Amino acid sequence: MDKFVIRGGNPLLGTIRVSGAKNAALPAMAAALLTEEPVILENIPQVRDIETTRKLLAAMGAEVELGYGRAQHRTTICARNLTSPEASYELVKQMRASSLVLGPLVARCGRARVSLPGGCAIGARPIDLHIKGLERLGAKIKHEHGYIEAIADRLEGGEILFDRITVTGTEDLLMAATLAEGETVMQNCAREPEVADLADLLNKMGAQIEGAGTSTIRVKGVSKLHGVKHRIIPDRIEAATFIIAGAMTGGDLNVAGCDPAHLGALLEKLAEVGVKTRHTTESVRVMGDVPIEAADIVTEEYPGFPTDMQAQYMALATQAEGTSIITENIFENRFMHALEMVRMGANIKIEGRRAVVRGPSPLSAAAVLASDLRASASLVLAALVAEGESIIDRVYHIDRGYENIEEKLKGVGAQIRRIGEILPKRAAAPAARA
Ligand code: EPU
DSSP states (O other), X not given: OOEEEEEOOOOOXXXXXXXXXXXXXXXXXXXXXXXXXXXXXXXXXXXXXXXXXHHHHHHTTOEEEEEEOSSOEEEEEEXXXXXXXXXXXXXXXXXXXXXXXXXXXXXXXXXXXXXXXXXXXXXXXXXXXXHHHHHHTTOEEEEETTEEEEEOSXXXXXXXXXXXXXXXXXXXXXXXXXXXXXXXXXXXXXXXXXXXXXXXXXXXXXXXXXXXXXXXXXXXXXXXXXXXXXEOOBOHHHHHXXXXXXXHTTOXXXXXXXXXXXXXXXXXXXXXXXXXXXXXXXXXXXXXXXXXXXXXXEBOSTTSBOXXXXXXXXXXHTTSBEEEEEEOOSOTTOOHHHHHHHHTTOEEEEETTEEEEEEOOOOBOOEEEOOSHHHHHHHHHHHHHSBSEEEEEOTHHHHTTSTTHHHHHHTTTOEEXXXXXXXXXOOOOOOOOO
């Protein structure tokens, strides 16, 4: 297991580039299952979840080419011959977003068998809303041996009202509805930019979707979709993580290749705490050499403050003057990073769904453990301002969603390196008996 060794104290200076959005690329790859023709996706991030999705699609018989070059990161997926419309436990347990294949498979093949994901580090995260939605579209559902099987000769359009807002649930059913007979109206949908990007891709493939990016989406089912080329939107969470890194380290950082229109809640909050930013249509410059004041956040669905930025904001709050109250509304167990930050000297108290952060606290380097993707990113941020050399263990979590983060941060002045696990020396063989 790799670790990061980070020596804190350097302001980040220069330009850092943002990759394509993992959470837009994953549903886009699943959408390729809806057609026999090749789908070409550009700006694919080089992260582990994409590799897991490649394996997932390949196991069903799809041909997946995945290439990363200097100029282009792209995948071409051709799902002409799907041999087994299944997502195994082996793959689903590595990545919950595997359930995104449920809708497309049942829509295209009439049958899907997908493992239930089981527990998760940040909350229960069931997929009941995906399943209920498919039932509304006429699928028959069987639950057996840890798997969900959905069957429908052809899905039928219907009305879906989500009990609560779900991002991948909206995406899964959106994909299913594109090939259903008749019209589907989905209400209380997720409004995330990744949902709108998926609808954009599907419309280019010949789907008839209106309203994606709002809470009501209408889909007129079509009988067939075709191949296309599509460019994935920039990763707003990666961009936001770098913006906070610039602010925390007192740097002057240009976060390039992002879409500031997707970063509204964060930029608003940074203005409130005193961080200066300036943006163009595709970059944000953060000038961090200013005192930071405390401010509360409450995580909400888009366009509210993203839960995927809560941990990184907490790292910033440890450096702010005053008390910040952080309320996590989306997941019930997403404060694991707080205890690691406390080990580095932060003053954080957890009270149920609230974390009370009192700052500023000088952080001192420590060996810490990453518990999930965004928690790992927050520990990297804390280590960038801590005095001394921190070691962050289990960085495989960060590799799921941040492309080459150590090289990117090194390029703007961070002292960060990756080390492999140092295995204990093998015990000497017992001496032969005389
Ligand atoms: N929920 C249910 N039933 C469902 C679906 C969701 O109760 O059938 C609950 C969840 O347990 C959670 C809430 O609804 O409490 C919202 O979950 P949602 O379904 O929106 O989350 P998700 O689609 O599984 C996506 C992102 C997450 C991000 C959340 C919230 C992808 C691949 N994943 O997950 O990203 O945190 O939306 O914005 O898009 C990450 O990138 O680190 C990450 C965890």
